[in-house]
Amino acid sequence: MVNRKAWELGSSRSVIRELFAYGQQQRQALGDDAVCDFSLGNPATPPPKGVLEALTRLTQSEDPTALHGYTAAEGAAATREAVARSLNARFSAGVTRGDVFMTAGAAPALTAVFAALTVSPDTEFLALAPYFPEYAVFTGIKGARMRVVPSAADFSLDPAALDACLTPAVQAVILKSPNNPSGMVYTEENLRQVAEVLTRRSREWGHPIYIVCDEPYRELVYDGKAVPYVPGIYPNTVVCYSYSKCLSLPGDRIGYVLVPPTCEEHGDLLAAVAGAARAIGHVCAPATYQVLVRECADEAPDLAFYDENRRLLYGALSEMGYELVYLAGAFYLLCRAPEGDGDAFSARAREQNLLVVSGAGFGAPAYVRIAYCVSRETVLRSLPIFRRLMEEER
Amino acid sequence: MVNRKAWELGSSRSVIRELFAYGQQQRQALGDDAVCDFSLGNPATPPPKGVLEALTRLTQSEDPTALHGYTAAEGAAATREAVARSLNARFSAGVTRGDVFMTAGAAPALTAVFAALTVSPDTEFLALAPYFPEYAVFTGIKGARMRVVPSAADFSLDPAALDACLTPAVQAVILKSPNNPSGMVYTEENLRQVAEVLTRRSREWGHPIYIVCDEPYRELVYDGKAVPYVPGIYPNTVVCYSYSKCLSLPGDRIGYVLVPPTCEEHGDLLAAVAGAARAIGHVCAPATYQVLVRECADEAPDLAFYDENRRLLYGALSEMGYELVYLAGAFYLLCRAPEGDGDAFSARAREQNLLVVSGAGFGAPAYVRIAYCVSRETVLRSLPIFRRLMEEER
Numbered sequence: 001m002v003n004r005k006a007w008e009l010g011s012s013r014s015v016i017r018e019l020f021a022y023g024q025q026q027r028q029a030l031g032d033d034a035v036c037d038f039s040l041g042n043p044a045t046p047p048p049k050g051v052l053e054a055l056t057r058l059t060q061s062e063d064p065t066a067l068h069g070y071t072a073a074e075g076a077a078a079t080r081e082a083v084a085r086s087l088n089a090r091f092s093a094g095v096t097r098g099d100v101f102m103t104a105g106a107a108p109a110l111t112a113v114f115a116a117l118t119v120s121p122d123t124e125f126l127a128l129a130p131y132f133p134e135y136a137v138f139t140g141i142k143g144a145r146m147r148v149v150p151s152a153a154d155f156s157l158d159p160a161a162l163d164a165c166l167t168p169a170v171q172a173v174i175l176k177s178p179n180n181p182s183g184m185v186y187t188e189e190n191l192r193q194v195a196e197v198l199t200r201r202s203r204e205w206g207h208p209i210y211i212v213c214d215e216p217y218r219e220l221v222y223d224g225k226a227v228p229y230v231p232g233i234y235p236n237t238v239v240c241y242s243y244s245k246c247l248s249l250p251g252d253r254i255g256y257v258l259v260p261p262t263c264e265e266h267g268d269l270l271a272a273v274a275g276a277a278r279a280i281g282h283v284c285a286p287a288t289y290q291v292l293v294r295e296c297a298d299e300a301p302d303l304a305f306y307d308e309n310r311r312l313l314y315g316a317l318s319e320m321g322y323e324l325v326y327l328a329g330a331f332y333l334l335c336r337a338p339e340g341d342g343d344a345f346s347a348r349a350r351e352q353n354l355l356v357v358s359g360a361g362f363g364a365p366a367y368v369r370i371a372y373c374v375s376r377e378t379v380l381r382s383l384p385i386f387r388r389l390m391e392e393e394r
Numbered sequence: 395m396v397n398r399k400a401w402e403l404g405s406s407r408s409v410i411r412e413l414f415a416y417g418q419q420q421r422q423a424l425g426d427d428a429v430c431d432f433s434l435g436n437p438a439t440p441p442p443k444g445v446l447e448a449l450t451r452l453t454q455s456e457d458p459t460a461l462h463g464y465t466a467a468e469g470a471a472a473t474r475e476a477v478a479r480s481l482n483a484r485f486s487a488g489v490t491r492g493d494v495f496m497t498a499g500a501a502p503a504l505t506a507v508f509a510a511l512t513v514s515p516d517t518e519f520l521a522l523a524p525y526f527p528e529y530a531v532f533t534g535i536k537g538a539r540m541r542v543v544p545s546a547a548d549f550s551l552d553p554a555a556l557d558a559c560l561t562p563a564v565q566a567v568i569l570k571s572p573n574n575p576s577g578m579v580y581t582e583e584n585l586r587q588v589a590e591v592l593t594r595r596s597r598e599w600g601h602p603i604y605i606v607c608d609e610p611y612r613e614l615v616y617d618g619k620a621v622p623y624v625p626g627i628y629p630n631t632v633v634c635y636s637y638s639k640c641l642s643l644p645g646d647r648i649g650y651v652l653v654p655p656t657c658e659e660h661g662d663l664l665a666a667v668a669g670a671a672r673a674i675g676h677v678c679a680p681a682t683y684q685v686l687v688r689e690c691a692d693e694a695p696d697l698a699f700y701d702e703n704r705r706l707l708y709g710a711l712s713e714m715g716y717e718l719v720y721l722a723g724a725f726y727l728l729c730r731a732p733e734g735d736g737d738a739f740s741a742r743a744r745e746q747n748l749l750v751v752s753g754a755g756f757g758a759p760a761y762v763r764i765a766y767c768v769s770r771e772t773v774l775r776s777l778p779i780f781r782r783l784m785e786e787e788r
Contacts (some may be wrong), residue, residue: 068642278531
């Protein structure tokens with residue numbers, strides 16, 4: 001007598017979490033050096049020095065009842081103010097603290113937004129491929145359906161494919177920028193093409209079709225590129241952000257929902273996000289980390305660390321004959337499986353304790369995803385195994 | 395085009411949160427000393443010294459990628475081990491770490507359990523009055539209905555009233571022990587009476603009726619009393635625990651679900667809780683605070699601080715003519731409104747910046763709840779106002 005869907009979701013972990021758990025098991029059994037774990041986006045580089053110093057300072061000198069006490073459900077005013085100020089300085093965003101709702105990372109931000117936008121059993125969300133597999137779980141929170149929009153061959157957004165997938169039941173399109181797992185940083189021009197399609201269809205159907213922009217990788221971009229601020233291109237954009245990746249705090253669960261004032265249903269949408277969060281047991285985002293964000297909203301990640309891993313892997317694997325999607329963002333490389341089957345390659349690699357996630361769950365079944373947010377030593381240790389896996393296939 | 399129910403939940407805060415927000419506003423406008431805020435269970439006493447020291451030690455010497463990294467969804471093994479060890483030492487609970495699922499406090503623990511136990515649109519949960527008002531929100535996560543079982547006149551559990559409310563659609567009974575808002579610590583005998591009713595009806599209807607025991611106040615008990623361990627009395631008990639109150643860490647969101655091995659559907663229920671948590675965007679409980687629990691699972695709150703407030707308020711208010719429910723647990727006093735109407739008294743008090751929550755939302759409409767987890771100075775400052783409010787009514 002338990003909920004069947006919940007039981008199924010709990011009995012089968014996400015593919016990524018499954019592989020991560022396997023890696024932890026193997027490490028415990030065989031030692032840390034026996035496993036090359038590229039499964040999870042769990043930064044191997046510590047939080048920036050400024051973040052660690054701020055945390056030490058706060059635990060030593062902030063009034064403990066203030067540091068550890070409840071905040072309002074939407075978050076502490078000073079934290080939301082710091083977030084708004086940072087966005088305004090970087091993107092001329094024109095937002096205020098009233099537009100920011102602090103959450104325990106991006107995952108509950110997304111579920112709250114999907115719940116807020118589910119208006120009937122027919123509601124649909126479109127995920128722009130390749131996409132983060134858990135969207136299929138999060139969008140179903142109130143019984144809505146998720147469908148997948150294929151990308152162009154080069155992993156950019158395909159406006160015509162999007163248009164073909166749109167129906168009046170679509171409430172939002174889910175955009176991951178920079179993309180997980182491709183690393184794609186969508187260009188402003190590509191985003192404008194998508195915005196044009198959504199604007200036209202919103203007008204035709206008489207209701208806004210939102211972009212839900214999932215942005216935990218916004219600060220992780222290389223080659224001197226910049227990530228366009230999506231609400232500046234398409235007004236009906238809701239942003240779900242997390243400090244997990246950029247500040248190397250993935251376990252501490254801190255992020256936000258931004259509903260910019262450009263959203264047509266701004267007030268109603270903010271209220272619905274707050275209500276949806278309340279219904280899933282959100283009381284407030286972790287308080288200590290709210291105070292940390294107040295202090296560290298502009299801290300930047302160690303890009304050089306990731307970029308060196310990226311270059312090293314790309315160079316070495318290309319040289320071995322692998323075909324890689326080498327793009328400028330996040331900390332993932334998509335690698336075409338030599339046998340053309342991500343599931344098969346992931347299984348073969350796992351036998352040698354090299355953990356890479358199949359692209360199948362991301363809508364890229366010919367690929368595996370290599371999360372290069374690992375130690376340099378892991379990268380170096382993996383190379384002979386990658387070579388062996390390529391030779392096996394030949 | 396936003397979800398109507400979410401919008402409603404977000405547009406009307408909980409009565410407690412509404413009053414708390416009003417208090418913050420008034421404090422900002424008029425100064426801290428202008429407001430006596432007894433609205434929220436937000437401890438005014440800092441975390442125990444051992445907790446603060448552990449936090450400082452961890453931020454300084456624990457490997458930061460381990461301290462801030464993802465854990466498995468169910469929590470870090472060492473943390474769950476520490477929780478199980480503590481329960482076994484105190485209650486001979488006979489649990490293992492496999493029975494413990496770490497959550498971001500009690501609220502998401504409860505929503506995950508209610509979602510896991512909702513099996514059809516007819517599913518019902520019974521709240522034993524007086525009860526925490528947000529249960530009405532949390533139980534509705536998958537569309538189930540909550541009904542209220544009245545208490546006996548002395549606020550103890552009424553087994554006959556419970557029996558009269560039970561139907562085959564009831565999946566669980568929600569028990570808050572010690573009780574919020576009455577402070578009642580249910581006796582073992584009273585709990586056995588309830589267990590007897592539930593055992594009989596479970597057998598009759600061929601499925602377990604669970605007790606969901608919401609226990610954030612378990613360590614807060616005075617007069618040398620002890621809080622019975624409910625799974626030891628009724629095997630089909632699921633515990634939702636939070637460190638918010640006992641360790642004065644309410645904003646940091648750390649707690650757990652315990653599904654003891656005595657539960658009939660132990661494995662299925664654990665899987666369903668994990669799946670329900672996944673569906674609401676739970677990734678892991680805040681990692682730093684998981685490590686803290688590993689270190690501090692046996693730290694105790696400053697009971698003397700609360701007990702002195704309790705005695706002071708009870709003595710002074712009784713002397714003024716107030717009728718109080720003076721019980722041994724939590725940090726709440728129920729006070730009968732002189733006019734017999736909690737809403738009216740709460741409104742009158744609010745005009746004088748004395749914030750006490752009406753009992754109406756708790757199923758105790760003739761009362762107000764006084765959260766005495768405030769500074770001594772606030773208690774002393776409140777006394778002349780309480781006196782004035784009593785005199786006004788005469």
